[in-house]
Structure formats: C-alpha cells, structure tokens
Amino acid sequence: MNRRNSAAEDRRVIAATTIGTAIEWYDFFLYAAVAGLVFNQVMFGQLDAGAATIVSFLSVGLSFLFRPLGAVLAGHFSDRLGRRIILMVTLIAMGGATTAIGLLPTYDSIGLAAPLLLVFFRIIQGISAGGEWGSAVLLAVEHAPVEKRGLFGAGPQAGAPAGLLLSSGMLALMNVIAPGDAFIEWGWRVPFLLSIVLMFVGWWIRRGVEESPVFEEMTGMAHSPLRTLLRDHWRKVLIAALVFAGNGTVGYMVAGGYIQSYASTQLGMSRGTVLWAVTGAAVAWLVSTVFAGALSDRIGRRKTYLGGFVFQFLAAAALFPLVDMRETGWLWAAMLLLGVALGLTYGQQAAMYAELFPTPVRGSGTSLTYAIGAILGGAFAPTIAAALVQSTGSTYSVTVYLCVATTIGFLAALSLRDRTGVPLTAN
Template sequence: MSSPQTPKTGSSTTVSTPTHPPVTINAKAGRRAALASTVGAVVDWYDFFLYGTAAAVVFGPLFFPSDNQVAGLLASMGSFAVGFLFRPLGGAIFGHFGDKYGRRTMLFITVVMMGLASTAIGLLPGYAAIGVGAPILLVTLRAVQGMAVGGEWGGAALMAVENAPAGKRNFLATGVQIGSFVGLLLGTAAFSLVTAMTTPEQFLAWGWRLPFLISILFALVGLWIRAGVPESAEFAAAKEEQQAARAPLAEALRTSPKKILAVIGMRMVDQSTFYMGFTFSLAYVKNFTDTPSSTVLTASMVAMVLAIPFLALWGRLADKFGRKWFYIIGPLAAALSAAPFFAALESGDLFPMILGFVALINLGHNISTCVQQTWFTDMFDVRIRYSGAGFAYALAGAVGGFIPLIATALMASSGSWVPAAALLAGLSLIALVSSLWSYKWANKEHH
C-alpha cells in the first residue's frame, strides 16, 4: 500500500490516509493538545502513584489494623493492586464512549474522577473512626482511580497523536509518557516534604492526607488546560462522515484481536522495566541484600528526572529516522541491561546503580515508549481506536502490576536474582517480537 501524502501548508499540515479524506491539522492546536495530554497524565499518575506510597507507609495501621503487622501491610498493598485490576474496565468504558462521542469529553471525566477520588481519600476517616466502612470506602476509591487511569492513556494519546502535525507526531505524543514521570516525581516529592516537616505522630495523624488533598488543585489546572483544546481532528472528520461504530470495543475484539494481543506483548518491555526498576528493586535490596533503600531511591530518582529530557530526545529522533528501530533498540537495551542492573543493586554502590537505572529506564524503557503512542494509535481505525488501543494498553497495565509479585516469588524460591533478571529479559524480548509482528499494521496509514 502506498504511503500517504503529508504536504505542509504554512502552519498547518494536511494528512490523508487510504481510508479517510484529508484532515487539516493546525500546528498550534497540536501543541496545545500535546500540553493538555501531558498535564492530564501528570494529574492522573501523581494520584495513582501517591496511593502506592501511602499503602506502603500508612494505610496498613490506619485502614487495615491487625495484630500481625505483615498481615496489615499485605492487606494494604492488596488494596493498591485493586487499581490495576480496574484499569481494563476503565479502558473498556472510556474507550466505548470515546469512540462514539469524542476523546475530549472523556479526558475531562478522567481528570475529575481522579481528582475527586484522591481528595476523598485525603478526607476519609480511618478504621478507628468508622470501622469496616473505612477499608471498604478506601478500596472503592482505589477502584475509581484505576478506572480513571485505564481511560486516561487512550484519550490522552489519541488527542496528542490525532492533533499532531506531520513530522512531530512522536515528539508531541511523548508528553503522555513524560507526564507519568513528572507525576511520579511530584508524588514522591510531596510525601518526602510532608515527612520532613512533620513528626512521625503528626504524619500518621494528618500529614499523609495533605498530598491527597492538594490533588484537587492539580485536577483544576488540568481541566483549565484541557478546556482550550478542540476535539481530535481525525475523530471530528470521521464523525462528520457518520462513521461511528455502534459497539467499538466489540468490533475491535472481533476484527482486531491480533492487534490487541500485539499491543499487550509490546507493553511487556515498559511494564517489566518500570516495575522491576521502581518497585521490585526496593523489595529486593530491603529483603535480600544489605544495601540501604535510600541508595536505590536516589539512583531511581536520577532516572526519573532524566526520563523527561530523554523521552523528548528519543521522540524527536523517532520522527526523523522512523519508529521501527526504536522498538528494536529499546527492548534489546532492556534485555541486555537486566543482569547488570541486578548486579549493580547487589554491589551497594551508588554510581553503578545510577548506570543500571539509566540503562534500564532511560534506554530500555524510554526508547521503547517514545513511539508507543503513535504506533498503537496507527494500528487501529479511527472508529475503534480508543477502544482497541486503550483497552489493550490498560489490560497490559493490569498484567504488569503482577510482575513484582512474580519476581519476588522467583527470588524467594531460588535465592538468586538470576531468575528475576531472566524474567525481565524474557518479557523485553517478547516486546521485541511483538513489535516486529505488528509493524505492518502500524505502518499501514502513517510513516
């Protein structure tokens, strides 16, 4: 199939595809859409990751009190996992309505859901005040967070990609990934600041609530920025032709099951690198080595900060040289860095750990994810794109949430980090094979 023509006309770009008429995309609108997608991702991921920190630090004694401290912690972390389980449901619901009624409205709803759920968590009485109602309400609010995150990526990625001018699609769409790292950094900083400014008693009594309460301010900023973004140009053109699908997700599952499976496979590289790097690494050094957790946190923070410029750089290069190579180099880098990463953790030295995190995250993860937004978007027709790509992305996220658990079981049974490193490398290679399999679909309409 011949490639589409994308002539530039002043500040706008006209994009034509084999199945849809030419769509004129304004460069300024494209930048605004990219900013809105980035800010929304910051809001949603700030709140989503914030819960993980609180679950590990305070939710056990406050909402899941037990004579056995470990049992309380396990119950608390179990509530954290609820968010992952509800992500596919969010992807399905928001994908359905996003394909029928538009991406813009769904992105308003996801930010509102996340902001209100997090604020409610900050106001929630503990077990001592309302008994069993406290953990029930907490888990319910966590489910709402999971649904919001499950619906966020699809809408944010599509708004960025479908509004991006030719030659800048990967670069502008990396904001969705950058936003997740900024959200993680802000969540970590908020908890660290409150911890430093309060006594342990004050933190347990009320200090932990402050990061949740300020999330409503982030949500308001996100809503303000998204209010100035028009509907996706490609979706609006398809809607004018009355091409909306009656049941988008059902159609995607019926017509594109291989594409959905390919997206899930491709996501194994970012899921394994992210959760091995930022979650399992802490459990590993705390339980199996003498390395201080603070050293690992410092090294991981370096990678988080570097992810922001690296993602932007890789996105620009992908626009210049083509995205296929990025899903070859990225997964290979992740697979090759698996063993050195764990060796660095075991060494206990900060500098090797920083190098390990840079190789795993800023090369393996960032090189792969800088092209995910355009790749996954282009695999599906605009009529079922939010449902197909969004649901597959959210389902892979639910699977990825269990990677640290599997790695912990392998580590405990073997007494060595080698099986965990093999798991990381194997999942990365699955992503590589999946990308080679799916390239024909992603390259069908765009280059």
C-alpha cells in the same frame, strides 16, 4: 485556520495532554509508592509484615483489573462523542478518588472499613486510568503533522514519568518536613490532598483544547466500536498488549512501588535516599521518553522498540544486583539506567497504537490494548516480585522474571508491521 493559529493550537494540545496526563499519573503512582511505605502499616497492619506488604501491593494490582472497564467505556464514548470530553471526566474521577484517600481514617480508627474504602478508591483510580490514556494520546497524535506523530505522542507518554517525578518528589519533600513517625502519622496525606489543587489546574488547561480534527472528519463510524474491534482486530490487540507488557513489568518495579519498599524495608536504606533516587529515575525516564518518540519519527516505531528492548534487557539484568549492594551510588546507577531503558520502550507507544487501528475503532483499540497490556505486565509485578523474594530469599528470580518479560515484549514488537506514517483518516 492559518499556520500561526495551528501552531498555537498544537502547543495547547501538547500542554493539555502532557500536563493533564502527568496529574493523573501523579495520583496513580502516589498510591503505589505509599502502598509499600505506609499502607502496609496503617491499613493492613493487622497482618504480619510480609503478608501486609504483599496484600498492600495486591491492592495496587487490583486496580489494573478495572482498567479494561475504564478502557471500554472511554474508548466507546471517545469514538462516539470525541476524545476531549473523556479527558475531563477521567481527570475529575481520578483527582476525587486521590483526595478521598488523603482523608481516609486508618485501620486503628475504623477497623476493616479502612482497607475496604482504600480498595474502593483505588478501583476508581483504575477505571479512570484505563480511560485516560487512550483519549489523551489520540488527541495528541491526531493533531500532529504526520512527520511528528511520535514526538507529539511522546507528550502524554511523558506524563507518566512526570507523574512519577512529581509524586516521588513530593514524598521525598514530606519525608524531610515530617521525618520518622510523623511521615507515617500524617506526612503521607499531604501529597494526596494536593491532588484536588492539581485536578483544577488540569481542568483549566484542558477546557480550551479543540476536539481532534481526525475525529471531526471521521466517516463510517462503527455502530459498536468494541464489537468491531474484537471481531476484526483481536490479534493486533493481543500482540500490541504484549509489547506494552514487556515495558510495564519492568517499569512497575519503580512505578508500582516495589523498589521503594524493598530498598527501604528489606535492605535498610534510608527512605529519603530511595525516594530521591526514584525521582532521578523519573527524570531519566522523562527525557528518554521524548527522545524515543522523536527517534521513532526518523527510524520507525518498530526499530525504536527493538533497540529499546535490548537496552531494557541489560537494565533489567543489572537492576537488583546493583540495588542489592546497598550503596547510594549504585542505587542511583540502577535507577538512572532503568529510567533510560523504560523511556526507550515507551515514548513511541502512543504513535504506534494510533497507527495500528482504523479511525472508527481507534479509541476503543488504543484504550483496550493499553489496559490489557497493563494487566499482563504491570498489574501484579510488584506482588509477584515480593512473593518471589519471600519464597526464595533472593532477588535472582525477580531478575529472571523481568528479563523474560522484556524478551516477550521484544518478540511481540518484532512480529508487528511497522505502520509509521500511515494516513490516520484512511486506514
């Protein structure tokens, strides 16, 4: 392949992994945001307000328990069959489940079947999310020149804030089109139904991408990648999972919908104001994610992580004190500060994970490590935050919780060797 064709293929890979991952995260984050704004009323409204909010956020966290299943399946088959085919399967599964949620009747219409079906579709989302990430980042990183792995890997990483930006923006728009009770009655459904259109867009973009060259040249493939991974690399899996947990615990205050629910319900701030501030946070997260990926190519993954966690600690400490001021300007300041911090502990993750594991188990290693980190970090962070506020009457305990999680992420990153630039076909 000549240089021009290689550059063109690089652009296709970055577009396919970034846009496709953004669509998947749009679906995933959309549920989390609506859980605290709508589902606690229309799906779990038979409970009192506090309990309904906690149970609604539990349904968000429940899907994380099924991410390892998706990670194991996708990791195994991506190591056996390739990265590309897994990305097509996860995209269709996620889009189908999200569209189905948009059509789901409420508790008042079909009773207990409504929350049960809602949880079922959320589980499908969790399995899909568990399988999507590892295959997407490996396709990007394994196509990348060695000196640009962080930047290429930041593409699918940027899909997460892009998905948050798209989902928050759509909800903010629908809050204008269908204000007040109309949003609760039907407005929230439109962004879910849009998923079927986005699913076909993602499928069209991904169908022309070539398989990872590292996978095609792979020799000595493990007969059972998961067994080999857990036998030979379990320490790296656990430590790298804690690195992501340090990011995810803080990130899911926004991505998991807790700030949206807390600021609009308990502080009485305008729902539209909160959604637009979260949209701003997504933009900041997106930009700093790409910056962190590129920076890690210059100074290494480990140094980028350590500096990022220091910044995240400050942002986590300031988050609720600023939000609790109930002023739009301070809410925006808190959201933008948090968005920048999240990107600085997220953009380099794809390249770091890919460089941690040898080629025959790389798909299983990245997928499973990410899924475990999501459970340890983001899975029940909104539920824990809601329970802490309800039991203490203050957000101070949540601030301590976020700062402790950030410190754990810092120590985990500190304990890992920096493998920036290691050959992907020989490690």
